[in-house]
Amino acid sequence: MCGIVGYIGNKKTQDVLLNGLKDLEYRGYDSAGIALLEQDNIEVCKAVGKVDNLRNELKKINNKNYKIGIGHTRWATHGKPTYENAHPHLGEYSYVVHNGIIENYKQIKEELLKDGHIFISQTDTEVIVHLFENYNNKLNNIKEAFKKTIKKLKGAYSILLITKEHKNKIFFFKSGSPLIVAKGKEKGEVLFSSTDSPLIGLSNDVVYLEDEVGGIASSKGIEFFNDNYKWSTLPTSKESAQKDGFDFFMEKEIYEQSDVSNDCMIGRLQDDEILFDEIDSNILEDINEIKLCACGTSYHAALASSYLFERLSKIRTSVEIASEFRYKKPLLSKQTLFIVVSQSGETADSLEALKMAKKEGLKTLVICNANNSSMTRLANISILARAGIEKGVASTKAFSTQTIVLWMISLYFAKIKNNISKEKLAEEIQTLRQVPKALIVNNTIHEKIKRLSKRYLHGHGFFFIGRDIFFPLALEGALKLKEISYLHAEGYPAGEMKHGPIALVDSELFTIALMPQNLLYDKIKSNVEELSARDSTICTISPLNFDLSDDFIKTQKAKHYMLEFFEMLVVLQLLSLEIAIRLKNDVDMPRNLAKSVTVE
Ligand code: F6R
Numbered sequence: 001m002c003g004i005v006g007y008i009g010n011k012k013t014q015d016v017l018l019n020g021l022k023d024l025e026y027r028g029y030d031s032a033g034i035a036l037l038e039q040d041n042i043e044v045c046k047a048v049g050k051v052d053n054l055r056n057e058l059k060k061i062n063n064k065n066y067k068i069g070i071g072h073t074r075w076a077t078h079g080k081p082t083y084e085n086a087h088p089h090l091g092e093y094s095y096v097v098h099n100g101i102i103e104n105y106k107q108i109k110e111e112l113l114k115d116g117h118i119f120i121s122q123t124d125t126e127v128i129v130h131l132f133e134n135y136n137n138k139l140n141n142i143k144e145a146f147k148k149t150i151k152k153l154k155g156a157y158s159i160l161l162i163t164k165e166h167k168n169k170i171f172f173f174k175s176g177s178p179l180i181v182a183k184g185k186e187k188g189e190v191l192f193s194s195t196d197s198p199l200i201g202l203s204n205d206v207v208y209l210e211d212e213v214g215g216i217a218s219s220k221g222i223e224f225f226n227d228n229y230k231w232s233t234l235p236t237s238k239e240s241a242q243k244d245g246f247d248f249f250m251e252k253e254i255y256e257q258s259d260v261s262n263d264c265m266i267g268r269l270q271d272d273e274i275l276f277d278e279i280d281s282n283i284l285e286d287i288n289e290i291k292l293c294a295c296g297t298s299y300h301a302a303l304a305s306s307y308l309f310e311r312l313s314k315i316r317t318s319v320e321i322a323s324e325f326r327y328k329k330p331l332l333s334k335q336t337l338f339i340v341v342s343q344s345g346e347t348a349d350s351l352e353a354l355k356m357a358k359k360e361g362l363k364t365l366v367i368c369n370a371n372n373s374s375m376t377r378l379a380n381i382s383i384l385a386r387a388g389i390e391k392g393v394a395s396t397k398a399f400s401t402q403t404i405v406l407w408m409i410s411l412y413f414a415k416i417k418n419n420i421s422k423e424k425l426a427e428e429i430q431t432l433r434q435v436p437k438a439l440i441v442n443n444t445i446h447e448k449i450k451r452l453s454k455r456y457l458h459g460h461g462f463f464f465i466g467r468d469i470f471f472p473l474a475l476e477g478a479l480k481l482k483e484i485s486y487l488h489a490e491g492y493p494a495g496e497m498k499h500g501p502i503a504l505v506d507s508e509l510f511t512i513a514l515m516p517q518n519l520l521y522d523k524i525k526s527n528v529e530e531l532s533a534r535d536s537t538i539c540t541i542s543p544l545n546f547d548l549s550d551d552f553i554k555t556q557k558a559k560h561y562m563l564e565f566f567e568m569l570v571v572l573q574l575l576s577l578e579i580a581i582r583l584k585n586d587v588d589m590p591r592n593l594a595k596s597v598t599v600e
Helices: 013-027 051-060 105-114 126-139 142-152 238-242 249-265 296-313 348-359 374-378 397-416 422-438 443-456 470-485 494-499 521-533 561-582
Strands: 003-008 031-038 041-048 068-074 094-102 155-163 166-175 180-184 190-193 203-208 213-218 221-224 289-294 316-321 336-342 363-368 381-384 461-466 489-493 509-514 537-542 551-554
Touching: 003 013, 003 094, 003 155, 003 166, 003 213, 013 031, 013 051, 013 068, 013 190, 013 238, 031 051, 031 094, 041 051, 068 094, 068 155, 068 166, 094 126, 105 126, 126 142, 126 155, 142 166, 142 213, 166 190, 190 213, 249 397, 249 422, 249 561, 289 296, 289 348, 296 316, 296 336, 296 397, 296 470, 336 348, 336 397, 348 363, 348 374, 363 374, 363 397, 374 381, 397 422, 397 561, 422 561, 443 537, 443 551, 443 561, 461 470, 461 494, 461 521, 470 489, 470 509, 470 561, 489 494, 494 521, 509 521, 509 561, 521 537, 537 561
Parallel strands: 289 316, 289 336, 336 363, 363 381, 461 489, 461 509, 509 537, 537 551
Antiparallel strands: 003 068, 003 190, 031 041, 031 068, 094 155, 155 166, 166 213, 180 190, 180 203, 213 221
16 A cells, blocks of 8 residues: 655645645655656656655755646565655656555566666556556557557556656556545645545545546646546545544554455455465475464454464474463474464564574564565565554554455465365465455444444453354454453353353353354354353354344355454444444544554
8 A cells, every 4th residue: 555646736846746745654664755847857856764854854955836646555466665666656757656556567577677668666566667668669659659668567556657758747647556536725726635634624625536537637637538427525534634534543454354355365366376485495494283373353464374284284383372472481493384473574473483583593574564574674574464554553454455465375375285175275275365345334224233332342251152263253353352442351162151251241241152154063053052041141153043032143155264254353343433422432542552563
């Protein structure tokens, strides 16, 4: 997730762009850059790190009044957060900024290299500007060159491009990643942004571009390539715009999960293959065991994946809580692949565990959401979750993307080990492709949860129960509720209840039961019946009606238990959210918690 801005007009362009980028900084701050155009002169300024670094760099260059410019704040996906990889990217005479991922960039790059183009970055973005110039050099028709470029790109992206060949124009296109084009309040002004927020105060009229819509803007007007656009009025509250109109970042992030799950899979799923550029195919040589290590929500993603590593890759797998692992004097073997899962890449306990494993000579792999973090710098291999910046302290989209990445890795390993049939692999990949749909928030279910949440504000606690991979999901549901509602909640494997916890059950003890159709349905059904017999108040989440429930949240029937897993995840997140809202808690910054736990 990156942020892009563009401006045509008489205001000081560099200031408009910098202010816009500052507003978009939450979308990524690995580096920032702008390109300004004036006659034959393109001025470019980039800086690693936050937008303030760019602001300082800009002070060093001339202070002309440019009439046109584009800007970018980066959340690295391809290539490290370096100066070379910072946008805008240059061809011979044009610059581009890009938000999203170009899936087929390698193939395009190979073709362009043959045509003599020289690349200086490791990004997927750089191919866009070279491809554009390649077409333009051949066709000598800038509009056609831009259209042909767009046609060739695969993936999810939005782009802004400026060129010395047409000094007063910005070329734009949206396919999958957000982009807004706006008329400024002054005559001839045009603005672009990834979200509403930078435009507020500067514009009233905007087009939220649909996919596959693009065009060319200049101070004389905006030309769209097709009719699929409509002008709307811009909201006026900046704070609400930053949250995309949601009341809380956590809610926005729950709703974002469908989109970011797509980002997380782009380029990694190809036809019936799983590809990880980051992993060598000899990774499992001499490896006979996987050990996963993490804290909190990331631990739950790790635990969930352990079912998949054993079931699909058929590799012995164990999972450790990082704070425990550090002091238990673990016996480590070089035949173990050590995987750390972390949203921030800075959690002290997980980082120390990673250092211990490295020191013992183990191969290390980190699944992380922050590219330039301590863990990605330390591990032998790092794979990004691509969830985009998570602002809500209670983690949501990091969990879903981590789980998806781990599931993909388990299939990748299964293939390397020859432990999965072609048909089974194809079926799993087909299911992965349906995950973004399973993660879409169902409005009817959200409304139902809003209503039923009022019945869960008291009592003496919650049991979240599930079996198999739905047990880590139950743990995650309980953790979410604890974190933001401050109510006591425990996650349990449903089969464990009769071994002790059932003693707590009465009508004031709420059970949230995960009852997927595709995995051990009859087993969990009997466990829930046992609780019902002891008068627990039961809320079941299932695609199948269950007579003994006091509350019932009906999920969709699906062919694969993992699709049920992700739909139920959203239900659990919304349940915690709505209970916390009713209790008037600070959802995004719950008491006693911090987003990144860098102390022991
Ligand atoms: C819960 C939550 C925490 C983190 C944990 C690990 O919502 O956010 O439990 O998951 O502190 O943090 P990371 O993943 O950054 O290592």
